[in-house]
Amino acid sequence: MQVNQIVLPSWLSNKTVFQQQVPFVIEGKAAPSATITLEVSKDPTDGRRVSKLDTEYGTILSLETTTSPKGDFKFTVPAYKASTDAYTFIFKCFSDTVTLSDIRCGDVWVFLGSEFLSIPMKNAVAPAIPLKRQVMSHLRFFTPARNGLESEDKEIVYEPKTHFEDAHWIKITDTKELSNVSSSAFSFAYTVADQVHYPVGVVDLSAAGSSIINWISDEVAENQTALADYLEELELWADESRYNANLKKDRHMNETDKLRKELSDGKFFLDFDLEKDKKLKELTLEPEEKAAEEEAEKEALELDFPTSPDSTFKQKQEPKEDNISSAKNLDFGMLSEIRYKTDKKAEDSAYIKPKYRLGTMFRAKLNPLRGLTIRGMSFSPDKEEYLFGRYDLLLMGLLGTLSSVFEPKEVYDDALMPSMLFVAMHPGSIDYDFPYKVIEFNEKLMAFCRKLNMPTGIISLHDLLLPDKTKSFTLGVRLAVIALGHHITPMMPKSCPACSGVERAGNKLILQFDNLGDGLRLSEGETELRGFAICGEDRIFYPANARILHGVRVMVWRDDITEPTSVTYGFSPFPHDATFKNLNDLPVLPFRFDREAAYYAPDLYFCSCDNLEFVGIREEGEDFQKLKVYRTFKGNGVITADSLHKTEGSASLHIRYETENSLYGFEPDLTYKSIMAPLVIRGKRKLLVDIFNPDTVRKALRIEGFGEQEIKQQLNWQTLIFTYEDEGEITLESLKFTVEDQSKNGEIYVDNIRFE
Numbered sequence: 001m002q003v004n005q006i007v008l009p010s011w012l013s014n015k016t017v018f019q020q021q022v023p024f025v026i027e028g029k030a031a032p033s034a035t036i037t038l039e040v041s042k043d044p045t046d047g048r049r050v051s052k053l054d055t056e057y058g059t060i061l062s063l064e065t066t067t068s069p070k071g072d073f074k075f076t077v078p079a080y081k082a083s084t085d086a087y088t089f090i091f092k093c094f095s096d097t098v099t100l101s102d103i104r105c106g107d108v109w110v111f112l113g114s115e116f117l118s119i120p121m122k123n124a125v126a127p128a129i130p131l132k133r134q135v136m137s138h139l140r141f142f143t144p145a146r147n148g149l150e151s152e153d154k155e156i157v158y159e160p161k162t163h164f165e166d167a168h169w170i171k172i173t174d175t176k177e178l179s180n181v182s183s184s185a186f187s188f189a190y191t192v193a194d195q196v197h198y199p200v201g202v203v204d205l206s207a208a209g210s211s212i213i214n215w216i217s218d219e220v221a222e223n224q225t226a227l228a229d230y231l232e233e234l235e236l237w238a239d240e241s242r243y244n245a246n247l248k249k250d251r252h253m254n255e256t257d258k259l260r261k262e263l264s265d266g267k268f269f270l271d272f273d274l275e276k277d278k279k280l281k282e283l284t285l286e287p288e289e290k291a292a293e294e295e296a297e298k299e300a301l302e303l304d305f306p307t308s309p310d311s312t313f314k315q316k317q318e319p320k321e322d323n324i325s326s327a328k329n330l331d332f333g334m335l336s337e338i339r340y341k342t343d344k345k346a347e348d349s350a351y352i353k354p355k356y357r358l359g360t361m362f363r364a365k366l367n368p369l370r371g372l373t374i375r376g377m378s379f380s381p382d383k384e385e386y387l388f389g390r391y392d393l394l395l396m397g398l399l400g401t402l403s404s405v406f407e408p409k410e411v412y413d414d415a416l417m418p419s420m421l422f423v424a425m426h427p428g429s430i431d432y433d434f435p436y437k438v439i440e441f442n443e444k445l446m447a448f449c450r451k452l453n454m455p456t457g458i459i460s461l462h463d464l465l466l467p468d469k470t471k472s473f474t475l476g477v478r479l480a481v482i483a484l485g486h487h488i489t490p491m492m493p494k495s496c497p498a499c500s501g502v503e504r505a506g507n508k509l510i511l512q513f514d515n516l517g518d519g520l521r522l523s524e525g526e527t528e529l530r531g532f533a534i535c536g537e538d539r540i541f542y543p544a545n546a547r548i549l550h551g552v553r554v555m556v557w558r559d560d561i562t563e564p565t566s567v568t569y570g571f572s573p574f575p576h577d578a579t580f581k582n583l584n585d586l587p588v589l590p591f592r593f594d595r596e597a598a599y600y601a602p603d604l605y606f607c608s609c610d611n612l613e614f615v616g617i618r619e620e621g622e623d624f625q626k627l628k629v630y631r632t633f634k635g636n637g638v639i640t641a642d643s644l645h646k647t648e649g650s651a652s653l654h655i656r657y658e659t660e661n662s663l664y665g666f667e668p669d670l671t672y673k674s675i676m677a678p679l680v681i682r683g684k685r686k687l688l689v690d691i692f693n694p695d696t697v698r699k700a701l702r703i704e705g706f707g708e709q710e711i712k713q714q715l716n717w718q719t720l721i722f723t724y725e726d727e728g729e730i731t732l733e734s735l736k737f738t739v740e741d742q743s744k745n746g747e748i749y750v751d752n753i754r755f756e
Contacts, residue, residue: 005030005096006028006029006036006091006093006096006097006098007029007030007163008026008028008091008098008100008461008538009026009027009163009368009369009370009371009372010163010164010167010368010369011142011203011368011369011371012026012089012100013100013168013169014100014101014102014168014169015088015102015103015104015140015168015169015170015171016100016103016104016105016140016169016201017103017104017105017106017107017108017140017169017199017200017201017408018077018104018105018108018373019106019107019108019372019373019374019375020079020080020081020082020105020106020107020480021079021080021081021082021416022373022407022408022416022669023076023078023079023373023408024076024077024078024371024372024373024407024408025074025075025076025077025185025371026038026074026075026076026240026371027072027073027370027371027409028072028073028078028091029067029070029071029072029073030067030071030073030091030093030096031067031071031093031094031096032067032068032069032071033066033067033068033069033396034066034067034071034093034094035065035066035067035093035642036064036065036066036067036073036091036092036093037063037064037091037092037093037314037354038061038062038063038064038075038077038089038090038091039059039061039062039063039087039089039090040059040060040061040062040077040087040088040089040090040091040277040546041057041058041059041060041087041090042056042057042058042060042085042086042087042088042421043057043058043085043086043088044085044086044384045085046560049632050591052057053700054424057085057108061077061078063076067093071739073174073322078180079591080671081105081402082106082107082196082198082199083104083105083198083370084104084106084138084197084198084199085104085105086101086102086103086104087104087105088100088101088103089103089683091172101141101639102142104138104197104199104201104684105198105199105203106138106196106200106373107192107198107199107200107375107487108201108202108203108372108373108374108476109185109188109195109200109201109202109203109374109375109376109377109378109483110188110202110203110205110364110369110374110376110377110378111182111184111185111188111202111204111205111206111377111378111404112205112206112207112215112361112365112377112378112379113206113210113212113215113378113379113380113381113382113423114206114207114208114209114210114380114381114382114383115208115212115380115381115382115383115423115426115675116145116380116423116426116472116475116484117184117185117223117378117379117380117423117472118182118207118208118210118273118380118398119182119183119184119472120146120179120180120182120630121178121179121180121181121182121183121185121186122179122180122315123183123469124183124469124470124472124473125473126183126187126467126470126473127470127473127474128736131190132194133375133630135190135193135194135660136172136190137172137194137197137200138189138192138197138200139172139186139190139199139200140169140170140189140200140201140202141169141170141178141181141185141186141189141201141202141203141204142167142168142169142201142202142203142204143167143170143177143180143181143182143204144164144166144167144205144364144365144368145157145166145167145364146180146205146206146207146208147207148207148360148361148363148364148365150164150165150166150167151165151166151590153364154362155247155250155251156363156364157247157363158240158243158363158723159246159363160217160359160362160363160367160685161364161367161368162367162368162621163368164368167195169201172667180205181202181204182202182204182472182476183472183473183476184206184473184475184476184479185202185204185206185476186202186473187472187473187474187475187476187477187480188202188280188378188476188477188479188480188483189201189202189476189480190476190480191476191477191480191481192480192483193485193489195480195484195488195489196484196488203369203374204487205361205365205366206380207361207365209355209382210355210360210361211355211380211382211384211385211393212379212382212385212388212391213231213236213356213358213359213393213395214357214358214359214360214361214362215355215359215361215362215366215396215401216358216359216397216398216400217359217362217401218358218359219357219364219365219404219623220397220400220401220622220648221237221397222403223400224396224397224400225395226390227393227394227396227397229600230356230393230394232388235352235643236356236357236358237358238352238354238357239360241373242350243357243722244453245350246350246351246352246357249351249355250568259600277478282496283707284440285565293568300576303399312687315637320661324633332366332750333707334378334615337487347675351570355382362401366401366402367405367561368403369405369406369737371405371407372404372405372406373406373407373408374407374418375418375419375483375487376419376420376421376455376483376486376487377402377406377418377420377421378420378421378422378479379398379420379421379422379423379424380422380423381422381423381425381445382443383406383425383426383428383581384429385441386425386426386429386431386434386437386441387431387434387437387506391441391444391445391448391548392444392448392576395448397444399420401454406418408519415487415501417454417455418454419454419455419456419457419483419486419487420449420452420454420455420456420457421456421457421458421459421461421479421482421483422445422449422456422457422458423458423459423461423475423479424442424445424458424459424460424462424589425438425441425442425445425497426438426461426462426574427462427465427574427575427622428465428624430573430574432620432673434674435446435573436573438573438574439571439572439573439590442458442460442589442590443456443591446458446498446589448690449495449751453522455486455494456482456489456495457482457485457486457493457494457495457496458495458496459472459475459478459479459482459495459496459586460496460587460589460590460591461475461587462575462578462587462590463523463572463575463578463579463581463587465574465576465615465624466615466623466624466625467623467624467625476586477585478496479585481493481517481585481586482495482496482515482586483583484493485515485517486608486754487515491517492517492584492596493516493517493582493584493586494515495514496515496586496587496589497513497514497515497516497517497520497582497588497589497590498513498514498515498584498588498589498591499511499512499569499586499588499591499593500512500513502513502567503591504564506719506742507557507558507559507561507562507563507564508555508556508564509534509555509556509557509564509567510549510553510554510555511553511555511556511567512552512553512556513552513553513588514552515582515586516551516552516582516584516711517582517584517586518582518583518584519551519552519582519583520551520552520554520580520581520582520588521548521551521580521581521582521583522548522579522580523579523580523581525581526580527610527650528610528649528650529546529547529554529580530546530577530578530579531541531546531569531570531575531577531578531579531580532544532545532546532556532568532569533565533567533568533569533571533600533601534553534556534557534558534561534564534566534567534568535561535564535565535566535567535598536561536562536563536564536565537563537565539565539566539596539597539598539599540598540599540682540683541566541568541598541599541600541704542558542561542601543558543601543604543607544556544557544558544567545557545558545559546562546624548580550612551583560756566592566593566594566598567586567592567593568590568591568592568593568594568600568601568698569590569591570588570589570590570591571590571591571592571600572590572600572603572619573589573674573676574616574674576605576614576615576674577605577614578590593722597647599682600682602679602680603674603675603676603679604675604681604755605629606629606630606668606753607670607733607752607753607754608648608649608650608753609641609646609649609653609750609751609752609753610641610649610651610654611629611641611651612629612630612639612640613626613627613628613629614626614627614725615627615677616673616674617672617673617674618671618672618673619673622673623726624674624679627669627672628669629668629669630653630666630667630668630669631666631667631669632657632664632666633665633666633667633736634660634663634664634665634738635658635659635663635664635665636657636658636663636664636672637655637656637657637658637661637666638655638656638657638661639653639654639655639666640653640654640655640656641653641654641693641750642654645692645749646749646751647690647717647751648690648751649752651753652690652692652749652750652751652752653749653751654747654749655747655748655749655750656746656747657741657745657746657747657748658740658744658745659741659743659744659745659746662740662741662742663738663739663740663741664738664739664746665722665736665737665739666737667704667734667735667736667737668735670732670733670734670735671734677732677733677734678731678732678733679731679732680729680730680731680732681731681732681755682729682730682745683729684755684756685723685724685756686701686721686722686723686724686755686756687706687721687722687723687724687730687753687754687755687756688719688720688721688722688752688753688754688755689701689703689719689720689722689737689751689752689753689754690717690718690719690720690721690750690751690752691711691717691718691720691746691749691750691751692715692716692717692718692749692751693711693712693713693714693715693718693743693748694715694747694748694749695743695748696713696714696715696745697708697713697742697743697746698711698713698741698742699711699739699740699746699748700739701720701737701738701739701740702737702738702740703722703735703736703737703738704723704734704735704737704738705730705732705738706722706723706724706725707723707724707725708740709721709722711739711748717749717751730755737750
């Protein structure tokens, strides 16, 4: 008699980590209407001898049940405390036995989404810090195929997958497989395990290029009426027939691309394949063209002339089955804003790009994990998701899907409630046509989190703009900090610090923050607190002074605004100066105090004269890089920062120059894409600049668009005042400073450029 093999959930295998302090259910299949048993044993990993009377070790659980007529069975394993001890699970049904060993009880986390969470170890660089062997032994990872396609899969079919074929738990000793683990997941698990001293497992599901829609199940989307209506509005709803039609279109495009490449390679090597060329033509012909060609063939058959036996006109050629969509179809327009932006209409919305196809990652990666008990989850949005107008509906769909998959579904102890940790969108995701969309997206994400009853936190990377292969590791550490705050150490922050209140004291605003941890601090290497802006009743924001008070509050002011009404921090598409943090290395989240109509401060990074470099983008499509703030446009000059001789801030510009025809010219470089010139200075007509003339010789300073002023021959700082010469608001495409000096060489100090 053939005995059915025991089938267990995909997440339960050798080296598994199961969630501490909550019971979990094991559902599987075996022989129908048969007795199946589960025996759980526990052994100390330190090798010490254990007494047979010690109920903590040896066989600690024996369960028995009868399978259903279809072979289904279910066991409920009670809650256990976290430990480094090894568990063994033995299942028996008739002569069939499955033994799972090296199992641990600890915390289980799920990472999903896109962007930084999906960068594997082999594509990242770990910070140069020593790793502790004992901590490393606590780490376990479960990493299914990134794109959801296992070795035998060619596409993600409509029917959700119930079991993984290739995925299994790995340890730190599985070095080859470890290289494919998310670098964020690794640094997260290591940081948490270093604090809790027990096993930490991460189910690493993140997939680069996936959108939130990929992770939402059809069932949840259908049950949430508002979400279903929204997906219908976006033309993203796909029943089984439409889903399969999209797969057919995928195959058509893949075959076409493959043929194009093969023909291109053949032409390069002077090896042209007529059959492939003909097949490619058939695949890419428009319906009208195909009909015309068939008509031409029909007419050719009617011609009265002899044909050779192998002539193509000998027999009528039957047309091949047409594909669901022709090559003329436009790419799927994700939503109305994209259509507005591109001035295109979705003429054929039958085809949906895989990135926006409902439930693909759920089918391939989430559904096989049903029943897994977890401590929490982390989600990172894709870089274009800011274009969804109702992202809150998509988030509800995501949370509904996750709660349908993972246990526990009912929690009677708030301390055991799974947490949800979000990653804010990085400024590098900017769309230059909608530059504030990323900031507004992060605002919506924060507002959504505040409405949730479950433990929630947000991590930002806005202070890490430069390309850096350690960035994903940094993200993992930051996620670990707030995970510990939610579940282990209540005094630790549970999210990045955020402004929680504002008080006015005279002409100053006093800002309060939550999630301070051990207090606020300036970023390493910084001497001034930057990134703040305030406004008066006119709702025009200007860069402001700021100071940390006793490590817990921030005072913000501007001398020319006597009654400030609102404040922002880092509220810019490129917040390169928003770098201050708490002592747990979590950056303060950018914010605006209110959303009333306002003119937000342009990037006047050059006015302080404190830094010679800043982090920005030179040209659209390039990465962030360090760029020079000032440049010489006439004569020769060496511009340095002098931290001793200054009037405001941390430094002044010390310029040693060589004139050209008695002139030397320098300017802030406003040509960089991230500056988003022209800069409009609203409500101001004057420009003031502090000058020190160490040569004590006659000089003059001319500023483009503002006129000329004499520089006095005296050894003290002097303030030169210039008036804007044009009508209307100050608008800067460039700002050229020209020093007139009859001497061939000279020097000058410049500081505190401001508009009044």
